[in-house]
Amino acid sequence: MGNSEPQPIIVASELGKRVTAQGESLTILSGVSLEIKAAESLAIVGVSGSGKSTLLGLLAGLDVPTAGEIMLCGESLKQLDEDGRALVRARHVGFVFQSFQLLPTLTALENVLLPLEILGRPDARESVETLLERVGLSSRKDHYPSQLSGGEQQRIAIARAFVTSPSVLFADEPTGNLDAVTGATVIDLLFELNRERKTTLVMVTHDEALAKRCDRQIRLDAGQVVEA
């Protein structure tokens, strides 16, 4: 068994998500099942409104499905309450978002340090400095997000995502707010770090070229997997 295939790190079975909006019930996802192995990279593609981001949110434990079950890093998210899911996120998960989501009142360095502080490891300052150097922004560590360009902000966001050495990295349209050249640089960085640290990558994108760089793709249409 020792050299067998890596164990799946995320297992989703028969996921469904319905919401009620203005009195009408709306199905966003239905019958989605998938497995993602450790260190694998997966792209979730589809047109706007196909349910990509909803699926990402469910897999990351940011939201709960109305049907089905998710195992993330060996933990059943269904069994956990919101605080339990928060702990799973803190220990195993990193995020990169389309709109960067840096805290405007903290410097670049402090933004990267924040996940460590939440985990109670504020002493790991060295790894923060290393990561900042790795993303090429050690000279701008004391700058505030508003003083950085979009590409720089996203690189800080990537550093923040990797600083806790997560098992899984979720990326939601990481290049959506960037121009093509900057986007390419950021994506290169993301994949490099992913490889170096053997992190599982789950990325939502509508950029086919970007999707192709992942090991695997699934396509969503109207809340269902149409191509895996």
Place this chain on the structure above:
Amino acid sequence: MHSQAFTVAMRLLRREWRCGELRILVFALVVAIAATTTISFFTDRLSRAMLSQSAELIGGDLVVTGTRPLQPEWLRSELASAFETAEVVEFSTVAVHQQNMLLASVKAVSANYPLYGELRVSPQPYTQDAAANTPPDPGNAWVDVRVLNRLNIKVGDSISIGSATFQVEKVLIFEPDRGSNFFNLAPRVLINRADLSRAEVLQPGSRADYKVLYAGADIKALRDWLEPQMGPGYRLTDVKGGRQGANQILRRTNQYLSLTSLLAIILAALAISVSAYRYSERHYDVSAMLRCLGATQATIVRVYLIQLCWLAVICGVLGCLLGWIAQEGLTTVLKNILRLHLPSAGFWPVVIGFVTGVVILLGTALPPVLRLRQVSPLRVMRRDLTPLPIRAWVVYVAAWLALSVLVMLLASEAMLIFMILAGVALMVLLLAGVTRLLIRVSQSGYSAKLGLLGRGLNRLAYRAKANTVQITAFAVTLMLMVVIGMLRSELLANWETQLPENVPNHFVFNVLPADKLRLQSYLLEKSGAEAVLYPMVRGRLVEIDDEPVTSQQSIQAGSVVNQPDADEAIKRELNLSWVEALPEGSQIVAGNWWCDESCDESKLPEVSVEEGLAERLDIQLQDTLTFNVAGQRITAVVSSLRTFKWESFSPNFYIFFPPGILDQYPATYITSFRLADEKRMTLTELVREFPSITVLEVDVLIKQIQRILEQVGTVIELMLLFVLLAGFAVLLATIQSSLDARLHEGALMRALGASRRYLRAINIMEFALMGFIAGLLAVAGAEIVNAYLYRQVFDLEPGAPGYFWLLVPCAAALLISAVGTWATRNTVRRSPMLLLRQFN
């Protein structure tokens, strides 16, 4: 887990402080704490000053008075010796110098006299007086200037009282406990208690008032010990019996100050609440991100609680420091009133200041901040996800409860303050309703025809909900500012009119009818004012409704105990007067001033009774009073009750008859007049010109009261500053609460081609409209609040001047558009691209 929450909380707090996020909240909190601390530091001292004023007027904190010598143990027992005590004996006797004799009111006092206040004496008649803190030495006498005039002696001459001879050492100008009933007093001779036995004037059965004055802290124990020992003929008087004018001014000031601090607290709470709401709204993203990064709900709560507590501590220290400085300032201003040995500022006000800070901050800021716990982590991907809004009533009830707790801690007159809080709550509801209605009206479609004004109206209507909140906040703020501002002017103006510059400072009595006209023209020449001379006839009140007065008195014994005047009114002869028109300074509180003949059905003469006397003797309208005047009985029916303003310093009478009833009885006349300081030497001339008259100077008393008024006015102005600061904080906080929406909208409009000028103009127009509407509502609200406050609390006539209805809305429009334009200056200054990126 706790320490990481602390680290995160402190880091975020530090950063937010630098970004200016918390400035208004901190400003408001500091103002609230400083106002509370100042007032609680200060009221303690002021109320002591008030008690000392009362104590001065009766001579001590507790006074035993008897018509017979007092028990020696009342002075010497263990309990009594814990107090400072002084002995006073007052009696009327004849003072003699050679052939001249004068009925004088002699007061013999022990060495400790006076316990409170000071005697004022001058070396020669009509010269500058100075304080004296001990009574005359044995063998010496200090006398009224009248004694010198009537006995025709100078300072240094000797007079005899009984079998003792005294050297007249000084002219007595003022005794703190002399009371206000000036014209009942014979001229005063003040001697040392030790000389009393030597004079041998007091024999068993002699008529005299014996007093022990006590000064000290635990009056209640002393009172409880003394009371059972009081036989008939003894009574106890304490400071609560004192109802003098100066005391009333200080009482009102105290009320005004607690009201001011409360309003400052309410306003600050409003500002904090508005800032905290915005703070929480701006922290949805932060909280979502923290959750996303794995922070639990408990951690989020901890993070924000730690932040709030730190803010409370920082603001507490700052506020208490400011409060301490402010009260030191106030105390300096009032040092002349507060001439008692006051304890230094204690620690308690600091505790109160801190508690106030914590309660206000948690009460108003906790509900919106706790909501951050419910922010979904999914918000990082979907910004439209906001936590369920907390129900408005939760916020209001929480804030109201917090304020109520504070009131219970702080307010000395809790009922008054609760009424005001209830009033404010009612006003908020009312104002919110009216504002909503006004905005609806502005939505009705006419606005398109109004150009820029119409654009302003549209903007108002566009953010109807937010603007309702804003206008209500403005209106409540302006209302409270108008209330406290009007009250201040009204109080000061009222006091000023009570004691005008030309208030009479001399009384003249014993004017013979033959001298009446001549004196009038003499005074007109010297003082420049027409003096009104009131006739005065001595008489005794013998029956009320055919019941002999003595039994009435015993029924009323309970209320008479603390009113030394009451039984004197019966025991001694009263001064009865008659007058055609209601004298200046008097006011009818029940019944009517003289009827004409058509309503005179009872055939009995009418009589008007001073309200205080009527209360003490339970005299009602239509009661019949029987007087004994020069051996004849006169029965009259009470047709009116009057109050009298002591401050007018004109002669007052318990009993007024209409002209024609007493004319046949022997009368003398009394009047009061103003004599400028530089003309005081003419008094000697006056007395020589009219040898029968008696002149009494009340200058010292008037100056004392004028000084108190002046200083109290300064204190009131200083405290008003806190309310204005807190009000300003609300304005800023409220404007800032809509800042994001305004910045975003401004950036979009500029991106679409709107000029800065245009943007600035509609900003100004919108704020001016809000200010005008809020100003109108504020005056309406202030009228209602003042109607209660003035009548029930401050004894003033309500009513804002008419021009307020124009002045306040216009001033508010100006103020709010100025503050608003300044606070939203970034909508026209910052690059629209930067702004749009910020709101992306």
